Amino acid sequence: xxxxxxxxxxxxxxxxxxxxxKALRICKYYKSDYIAVQLLKTFFxxxxxxxxxxxxxxxxxxxWLLDNIDSFDPMxxxxxxxxxxxxxxxxxxxxxxxxxxxxxxxxxxxxxAYEIQLRRLEKMMKRSDGxxxxxxxxRSRR
Amino acid sequence: xTGFAKxxxxxxxxxxxxxxxxxxxxxxxLAMISFFWIRSVLNYQPVFSNPVLLLLLALLATVFPSTMxxxxxxxxxxxxxxxxxxxxxxxxxxxxxxxxxxxxRFVAEDAVAFSLVPVAIxxxxxxxxxxxxxxxxxxxSVLAVACGTVLYYFMAxxxxxxxxxxxxxxxxxxKRLSLLIGGTFTSTCFINVIAMIAxxxxxxxIRALGISHGHLVAVPVGGIVYLMFIVxxxxxxGTSFAIPTVLIGTxxxxxxxxxxxxxxxxxxxxxxxxxxxEDDDYYYYVKAVPKVAVTQRASKGGESEEExxxxxxxxxxxxxKKLEDSLRNL
Numbered sequence: 001x002x003x004x005x006x007x008x009x010x011x012x013x014x015x016x017x018x019x020x021x022k023a024l025r026i027c028k029y030y031k032s033d034y035i036a037v038q039l040l041k042t043f044f045x046x047x048x049x050x051x052x053x054x055x056x057x058x059x060x061x062x063x064w065l066l067d068n069i070d071s072f073d074p075m076x077x078x079x080x081x082x083x084x085x086x087x088x089x090x091x092x093x094x095x096x097x098x099x100x101x102x103x104x105x106x107x108x109x110x111x112x113a114y115e116i117q118l119r120r121l122e123k124m125m126k127r128s129d130g131x132x133x134x135x136x137x138x139r140s141r142r
Numbered sequence: 143x144t145g146f147a148k149x150x151x152x153x154x155x156x157x158x159x160x161x162x163x164x165x166x167x168x169x170x171x172l173a174m175i176s177f178f179w180i181r182s183v184l185n186y187q188p189v190f191s192n193p194v195l196l197l198l199l200a201l202l203a204t205v206f207p208s209t210m211x212x213x214x215x216x217x218x219x220x221x222x223x224x225x226x227x228x229x230x231x232x233x234x235x236x237x238x239x240x241x242x243x244x245x246x247r248f249v250a251e252d253a254v255a256f257s258l259v260p261v262a263i264x265x266x267x268x269x270x271x272x273x274x275x276x277x278x279x280x281x282x283s284v285l286a287v288a289c290g291t292v293l294y295y296f297m298a299x300x301x302x303x304x305x306x307x308x309x310x311x312x313x314x315x316x317k318r319l320s321l322l323i324g325g326t327f328t329s330t331c332f333i334n335v336i337a338m339i340a341x342x343x344x345x346x347x348i349r350a351l352g353i354s355h356g357h358l359v360a361v362p363v364g365g366i367v368y369l370m371f372i373v374x375x376x377x378x379x380g381t382s383f384a385i386p387t388v389l390i391g392t393x394x395x396x397x398x399x400x401x402x403x404x405x406x407x408x409x410x411x412x413x414x415x416x417x418x419x420e421d422d423d424y425y426y427y428v429k430a431v432p433k434v435a436v437t438q439r440a441s442k443g444g445e446s447e448e449e450x451x452x453x454x455x456x457x458x459x460x461x462x463k464k465l466e467d468s469l470r471n472l
Binding site for chain 1: 229233236239240243244247248315316319320323415417418419421426428430
């Protein structure tokens with residue numbers, strides 16, 4: 001057992017154990033795909049939250065709504081609600097875009113360091129395998 | 143400071159070896175505080191007030207990630223609200239869902255703050271959690287703190303208006319809803335949320351300046367900012383905060399935060415890591431126990447002082463360049 005290799009492998013294993021749920025999983029996606037998935041999630045969740053809040057506000061003012069329903073212009077009311085929905089959605093999409101872009105870039109930087117360390121370990125192991133082959137006289141297949 | 147440094151070293155060494163049990167005990171204590179406090183404030187539903195159920199939930203929370211503590215807290219609040227009325231339970235459920243969907247999903251790592259803020263406000267330590275989050279967490283923790291504040295006022299409204307809501311018939315659910323929602327979103331709630339956000343932002347900004355002993359400056363400044371907003375709220379919006387009580391609570395919060403930072407802070411302690419991996423020849427089962435590094439320097443008086451080594455800030459280090467250099471040297 002090669003202690004030098006072990007010293008290199010332990011931090012890599014530690015990184016995989018800690019970061020596996022975060023950076024490594026994020027970097028399995030392309031940047032555009034990761035951001036698109038987050039934006040899609042935000043779209044559905046924000047729509048659900050908007051409908052819930054709207055339902056709650058309507059339920060809380062149901063008497064007033066029923067009393068004044070004749071004086072409402074449905075087109076005007078619909079446009080106001082739609083514009084409000086678009087504004088809220090736009091705000092959350094922008095926030096999600098910024099946060100997911102930053103998360104991806106941070107994950108990519110972290111994983112890049114891990115990948116370079118991994119390549120270094122691979123080279124070390126190939127080199128030590130080559131030295132072992134020389135000693136044993138075994139030919140390596142190229 | 144030597145005594146505190148030695149105590150800090152002892153705690154770090156102990157935590158490094160027994161981190162699993164310490165983390166589980168910490169989660170259990172936090173869960174118990176949170177769940178039994180909900181029971182003391184909202185004692186409507188006997189099922190959800192049963193101590194055995196709360197103990198079981200706390201044990202479950204110990205095993206699961208700490209994000210389950212606020213989830214169980216929300217379930218308990220909705221369960222208690224169901225005794226007031228089905229509409230109150232629906233409002234509570236919708237309220238929690240909206241908070242989670244719109245705010246808390248961006249700060250899942252600070253979900254415990256969401257559970258602890260209402261408890262701290264109830265016991266008069268309103269500034270405790272925002273001071274701590276400003277010092278030790280990211281700026282995004284402001285969302286968890288704000289949501290926790292709103293949750294406190296929702297629970298206060300449910301507790302205060304619960305009997306009045308139960309007396310109203312179910313058919314007048316708009317009046318019942320108005321009592322609950324109107325009782326939550328008051329000027330007091332608004333001022334407290336703004337004050338909490340301001341504390342987190344200011345404390346975080348002072349910490350980000352990177353001045354030495356910045357936390358010693360940030361904590362009292364954060365306390366003063368909180369008091370300022372409370373006094374402004376009383377003057378401008380006519381809120382009725384009891385200033386002497388708030389003053390005492392803020393001072394106590396500052397002292398508690400100092401104690402947490404100086405003595406009892408395992409959050410940035412290194413843990414024992416247990417790893418399993420393999421190569422072509424061996425399976426490896428590795429237990430990595432962190433070392434506690436102490437630097438010594440001689441003081442002018444001739445006695446050596448111990449100073450804990452701070453973790454270097456690695457955010458601006460170009461790992462790629464460093465490792466490529468090492469590959470070339472290989």
